[in-house]
Amino acid sequence: MIQDYILNTPVASFIFAITVASSIYAFSNPDILGRMMLHPYSIHRDKSKITTIFTSGLVHADWGHLLFNMITFYFFGFSLEKYFVAANGEVGHLYFALLYVASLVLSDIPTIVQQKNNSGYFSLGASGAISAVLFGFILFEPKAMLGIFLIIPMPAYLFAVLYIGYCIWASKNSNDRINHDAHLFGALAGLLITILIHPWIIRHFIDQF
DSSP, X not given: OHHHHHXXXXXXXXXXXXXXXXXXXXXXXXXXXXXXXXXXHHHHHOGGGGGHHHHGGGOOSSHHHHHHHHHHHHHHHHHHHHHHXXXXXXXXXXXXXHHHHHHXXXXXXXXXXXXXXXXXXXXXXXXXXXXXXXXXXXXXXXXXXXXXXXXXXXXXXXXXXHHHHHHHHHHXXXXXXXXXXXXXXXXXXXXXXXXXXXXXXXXXXXXXX
16 A cells, blocks of 8 residues: 555655654754754845755644644645646656645745744744645645544635635734744645646636536
8 A cells, every 4th residue: 555655646655754754853853853943034144044944844843733734735645646647647746746845935935034033933844835735636626525623524615715714814813823824825826836737727626616
């Protein structure tokens, strides 16, 4: 079974494995965790720190944070890579990798700009890129039923609308220390990149209704 994942979805398999391994390792190595976290204040003053845009996506705050992101990625990331390959042939693997990495970067840019003078602000986790994966999947399967919080059934297109609306509201009003801007801009990046790679996906999306 693991061999099937590696053969059919090698990019998703690699992302899943390296994120889990890096996060678990960093849980018991606070110094490593600190060096891998996104710190906009440092990036603004030392361009070599820009690598933390990538490393911060490999580590998580705790087991709950990691499990939530990896469960989401498991259900939608592997499927999306298969859709990309079905639509583009073997180059679809590369396109999927591009979507993930580019979305990880794009989701962090607003935070870097907004927090560049806040020395106490740190961020970590793959949520921006995983939001991109989820929204790319929704373009292919807008009427798929998603189990929100693993309980509440909801069609994917409705979830997308509510998710975007909540992210916009939370980025302005919430004080829960979650980077809602990364979720929002990751989702938007996932939509944009999927559409740029597959311009026909807009018609496909509309035709589902």
